[in-house]
Amino acid sequence: xxxxxxxxxxxxxxxxxxxxxxxxxxxxxxxxxxxxxxxxxxxxxxxxxxxxxxxxxxxxxxxxxxxxxxxxxxxxxxxxxxxxxxxxxxxxxxxxxxxxxxxxxxxxxxxxxxxxxxxxxxxxxxxxxxxxxxxxxxxxxxxxxxxxxxxxxxxxxxxxxxxxxxxxxxxxxxxxxxxxxxxxxxxxxxxxxxxxxxxxxxxxxxxxxxxxxxxxxxxxxxxxxxxxxxxxxxxxxxxxxxx
Amino acid sequence: xxxxxxxxxxxxxxxxxxxxxxxxxxxxxxxxxxxxxxxxxxxxxxxxxxxxxxxxxxxxxxxxxxxxxxxxxxxxxxxxxxxxxxxxxxxxxxxxxxxxxxxxxxxxxxxxxxxxxxxxxxxxx
Numbered sequence: 232x233x234x235x236x237x238x239x240x241x242x243x244x245x246x247x248x249x250x251x252x253x254x255x256x257x258x259x260x261x262x263x264x265x266x267x268x269x270x271x272x273x274x275x276x277x278x279x280x281x282x283x284x285x286x287x288x289x290x291x292x293x294x295x296x297x298x299x300x301x302x303x304x305x306x307x308x309x310x311x312x313x314x315x316x317x318x319x320x321x322x323x324x325x326x327x328x329x330x331x332x333x334x335x336x337x338x339x340x341x342x343x344x345x346x347x348x349x350x351x352x353x354x355x356x357x358x359x360x361x362x363x364x365x366x367x368x369x370x371x372x373x374x375x376x377x378x379x380x381x382x383x384x385x386x387x388x389x390x391x392x393x394x395x396x397x398x399x400x401x402x403x404x405x406x407x408x409x410x411x412x413x414x415x416x417x418x419x420x421x422x423x424x425x426x427x428x429x430x431x432x433x434x435x436x437x438x439x440x441x442x443x444x445x446x447x448x449x450x451x452x453x454x455x456x457x458x459x460x461x462x463x464x465x466x467x468x469x470x471x472x473x474x
Numbered sequence: 475x476x477x478x479x480x481x482x483x484x485x486x487x488x489x490x491x492x493x494x495x496x497x498x499x500x501x502x503x504x505x506x507x508x509x510x511x512x513x514x515x516x517x518x519x520x521x522x523x524x525x526x527x528x529x530x531x532x533x534x535x536x537x538x539x540x541x542x543x544x545x546x547x548x549x550x551x552x553x554x555x556x557x558x559x560x561x562x563x564x565x566x567x568x569x570x571x572x573x574x575x576x577x578x579x580x581x582x583x584x585x586x587x588x589x590x591x592x593x594x595x596x597x598x599x
Contacts, residue, residue: 255539255542255543256539258542259539259542277538278538278539278541278542278545279545281539281542281545282542282545282546282548285542285546286546286548286549289546289549290549296546296547296549296550299543299546300543300546300547303542303543303546304543306539306540306542306543307540307543307544309533309540310505310540310541310544311485311488311504311505311508312481312484312485312488312505312529312533313533313534313537313540314488314503314505314506314508314509315484315487315488315491315505315508315509315511315512315530316484316509316512316529316530316531316533316534317509317534318487318509318510318512318513318516318530319512319516319522319526319527319530319531319534320534321509321513322513322516322517322522323522325517331585333584334581334584334585335581337580337584338577338580338581338584339577341576341577341580342573342576342577342580345572345573345576345577346569346573349565349568349569349572349573350565350569353561353564353565353568353569354561354562354565357560357561357564357565358561359558359561359562359565360557360558363554363557363558363561363562367562367565367566370566370569371569371570371573373503373506374544375503375505375506376502376503376506379502379503387554389547389550389551390551390554390555392544392547393547393548393550393551393554393555394555394562394566396541396544396545396547396548397548397562397566398566398570399541400545401566401567401570402570402574405567405570405571405574406574409571409574409575409578410574410578413575413578413579413582415578415582417582417585419585420578420581420582420585421578423577423581424574424577424578424581425574427573427577428570428573428574428577429570431537431541432538432541434537435537435538435540435541436538438534438535438537439537439538446534450509452577454506454509454510457502457503457506458502458506461502
C-alpha cells in the first residue's frame with residue numbers, strides 16, 4: 232500500500248478551502264467553550280478569542296490571509312443576508328421604535344459626534360500620522376461603510392476596516408461594564424448603545440447576551456449611525472482641515 | 475423548502491440593495507439598503523412570513539461567528555498598526571469608552587423624560 236507523505240497531503244489540504252472553513256468553525260466552537268468556562272467574561276469575547284487563535288494558527292502554519300479567506304469567505308458571505316435579516320427584529324419591536332423615535336435620533340447624533348470628535352481630537356493630540364488619523368475617524372461604524380468613508384476622506388480603506396474590528400472588540404469588552412456602572416438595565420438602551428459604539432460586533436453581542444429587544448435596537452443603531460457618519464464625517468474633516 | 479424560500483427573500487433584498495447602491499452611487503453598503511427594503515416590505519405586508527423568520531433568526535443567532543473571517547484580516551495590517559501603536563490604542567480605548575457612556579446617558583435621560591410624559595407602558599411585542 233502506498234501512503235502519501237505528509238508534505239504532499241499538506242500541499243493538497245492547505246490549497247483547499249475546506250480546511251480554513253473547518254478550522255474557522257472549530258476554533259469558534261472552542262472559543263465559545265473557553266469563554267463559557269471562564270464565566271462568560273466579555274474580556275475574552277468568543278469573536279476576539281477566535282480571531283486571535285486563528286491568526287496565531289495561520290502564522291504557525293505559515294498560511295497567508297488570502298488563502299485562508301478562500302475557505303472562510305463562505306462564512307463571510309452570510310454577513311450580507313444577516314444584515315438584511317436585522318429588519319425582522321426591528322419590525323417585531325416597531326412600536327417601541329416609533330415611541331422612542333426622537334430620543335433615538337438625538338442619542339444617535341450625540342453618539343456619532345462624540346465618537347468622531349474624540350477620535351480625531353485624541354489622534355491629533357497623540358500625533359498620529361494623518362493617514363492613520365483619517366483611517367481612524369470612521370472607526371465606530373460598520374466596516375463596509377467605514378471603508379467607503381475612509382476612501383472618500385483620504386484614509387486607507389483596509390486599515391480602516393481593521394480599526395473598525397478592533398473598535399468592535401473593545402466595545403464588547405468595555406460596554407457591559409460601563410452600562411452596569413451607569414445602572415442602565417433597559418435592554419433597548421443597552422442594545423442601542425452597543426450598536427452605536429461597536430457596530431456589528433456590538434449587535435452580535437447584544438443578540439447573544441442581552442436578548443432580542445437589545446439586538447433589534449442595536450441593529451437600528453448600527454444602520455442609523457452608519458448613515459449619519461457617512462454624511463457628517465466628510466464635513467467635519469473638511470472643517471478641521473485634516474486630509 | 476421554507477429555509478430556501480426565506481433565504482431567497484433575504485438574498486433578493488440584498489440584491490436589490492446592492493443594485494440601488496451601485497446604480498445611484500450611494501456611499502451606503504448594499505445590505506444596509508436591503509435591510510431598509512425588507513423593513514418597508516414587512517411594514518406593508520403587516521406580518522413576518524414564517525419561512526423568513528426561520529432563515530433570518532437562524533442567521534442572527536450566529537451573527538458573532540460571521541465576523542471572524544473579516545477579523546482575521548487584522549493580521550494583514552500588523553505593520554501599519556504597529557507604526558502608530560500608542561496613538562491608535564489610546565484613541566480606540568478612550569474614544570470607545572466615552573462614546574458608550576455618552577450614548578447610553580443621553581438615551582436613558584431622553585427616554586425617561588418622554589416615558590414620564592406619555593406614561594410608560596412596557597410591551598414585549
